[in-house]
Amino acid sequence: MSDNRECEDFSVFNIVISIVFQTSLKLNITKHGILMQTNNLTKKYLLDYSREEVYTFVQALGMEPYRGNQIFKGMYVQLLSDFTNLTTLTRSSRDKLNHTVTLRTLKLKEQTASVNDDTIKFLWSLYDGLKIESVIIYEGRRVTFCISSQVGCALDCKFCTTGKMGFLRNLSSGEIVEQVLLMKQKAKRPATNIVFMGMGEPLLNLKNVLKASYILADPEGLAFSQKRITISTSGIAPAIRKLTDSGAPFSLAVSLNAVFDDSREKIMPVSKNFPLNLLMESVRYYISKTKKRVTFEYILIRGKNDTKRDADQLIKLTRDIPCKINLIPCNSDDPEFPPSTTEITQWFADYLHERGRTTIVRLRKGWEIKAACGQLYADNETKIGKKISHNIKEKMGESS
Numbered sequence: 001m002s003d004n005r006e007c008e009d010f011s012v013f014n015i016v017i018s019i020v021f022q023t024s025l026k027l028n029i030t031k032h033g034i035l036m037q038t039n040n041l042t043k044k045y046l047l048d049y050s051r052e053e054v055y056t057f058v059q060a061l062g063m064e065p066y067r068g069n070q071i072f073k074g075m076y077v078q079l080l081s082d083f084t085n086l087t088t089l090t091r092s093s094r095d096k097l098n099h100t101v102t103l104r105t106l107k108l109k110e111q112t113a114s115v116n117d118d119t120i121k122f123l124w125s126l127y128d129g130l131k132i133e134s135v136i137i138y139e140g141r142r143v144t145f146c147i148s149s150q151v152g153c154a155l156d157c158k159f160c161t162t163g164k165m166g167f168l169r170n171l172s173s174g175e176i177v178e179q180v181l182l183m184k185q186k187a188k189r190p191a192t193n194i195v196f197m198g199m200g201e202p203l204l205n206l207k208n209v210l211k212a213s214y215i216l217a218d219p220e221g222l223a224f225s226q227k228r229i230t231i232s233t234s235g236i237a238p239a240i241r242k243l244t245d246s247g248a249p250f251s252l253a254v255s256l257n258a259v260f261d262d263s264r265e266k267i268m269p270v271s272k273n274f275p276l277n278l279l280m281e282s283v284r285y286y287i288s289k290t291k292k293r294v295t296f297e298y299i300l301i302r303g304k305n306d307t308k309r310d311a312d313q314l315i316k317l318t319r320d321i322p323c324k325i326n327l328i329p330c331n332s333d334d335p336e337f338p339p340s341t342t343e344i345t346q347w348f349a350d351y352l353h354e355r356g357r358t359t360i361v362r363l364r365k366g367w368e369i370k371a372a373c374g375q376l377y378a379d380n381e382t383k384i385g386k387k388i389s390h391n392i393k394e395k396m397g398e399s400s
């Protein structure tokens with residue numbers, strides 16, 4: 001399919017998504033981030049600001065330019081939750097900052113640990129009362145922070161619990177960054193990886209996801225390794241191209257989960273809009289431009305996508321693509337989506353491996369506390385978000 005067609009598809013998709021977004025956006029999320037209304041005082045949420053924006057803001061408050069860097073380091077190296085203890089500043093500057101800005105909007109509602117303490121799940125309440133989850137996973141020397149990019153998700157993948165929430169709103173870049181800051185203060189060891197594999201479709205909140213990732217990687221702040229930040233997508237092909245064109249240095253994971261259009265459409269409605277040929281074209285584009293390899297996530301669902309025919313097609317689809325394949329036995333309470341047996345999982349992994357594909361079977365970490373992939377869910381009481389569960393082109397009255 002031509003690029004034009006692809007852009008057209010994406011713009012229709014964007015229209016639907018933006019209608020969804022607009023109906024659920026709160027007025028106090030502005031173009032420049034979140035404004036917090038506290039005691040008749042409107043505070044700015046400084047985690048929404050890049051380092052350069054912090055510098056500009058500090059000068060606008062009448063402080064000397066070099067104070068900007070002290071403040072940024074206070075936020076990301078000292079992990080301050082307000083400016084009271086930033087003693088390099090005068091008392092009046094600290095008071096002024098505390099009156100004007102806030103550094104925390106997430107409140108911890110619940111913290112749950114797995115039996116052997118290797119997975120910790122956090123339920124946060126946001127400034128508007130909506131809730132999200134994030135997870136820390138300890139796996140040998142690897143410490144992964146799994147973070148959310150949206151409240152819920154519109155894409156309605158049939159095996160995913162987050163999909164059942166629908167989409168409630170995008171997270172601001174600061175809300176994404178704050179998940180990492182708060183987990184950093186709680187973690188037993190520093191994070192080695194940050195993955196956008198919590199709630200939401202990161203490529204439908206690309207601007208904030210990229211801004212947050214750049215802030216996390218800022219050498220004057222947390223200085224997190226760029227390539228160890230992974231953005232995972234269900235396969236929004238035009239957004240993969242957009243991400244590529246942006247030149248962002250972060251890693252990409254694509255949740256493939258099925259290798260034939262008909263079976264993929266059944267479990268991932270979004271693929272009706274972006275079928276496998278478009279998706280794989282966009283992945284090839286990403287690889288040719290970035291020279292990086294991509295990770296494919298492949299959930300193994302018993303009898304649905306774990307046959308020799310599926311394995312052969314997966315080999316075929318990834319033939320010319322430098323990649324790593326993560327196999328994840330499906331985590332679901334739904335009897336429709338049982339995990340493949342241990343024997344089949346091992347067979348599938350060996351089959352791919354023997355044919356030259358780097359393949360890793362991901363353990364079902366945090367299964368018992370519902371912290372494993374696809375199990376994140378926050379009960380937002382009566383609020384059920386919007387879902388895109390049909391072919392969007394049909395929905396818009398267009399022929400496909």
Ligand code: SAH
Pocket residue numbers: 153159160161196197198199200201202232233234254255257297299328329330331332373374375
């Ligand atoms: N929306 C993005 C990122 C969040 S989902 C995406 O889909 O990639 C993060 C990962 O969880 C994806 O790889 C997704 O395929 C996986 N996942 C969702 N439901 C799952 C389930 N029931 N069992 C195992 N993995 C699941």
Ligand code: SF4
Pocket residue numbers: 153154155156157160161162163164198199200201234255374
């Ligand atoms: Fe959304 Fe990803 Fe879950 Fe699909 S798997 S519903 S895209 S969070």
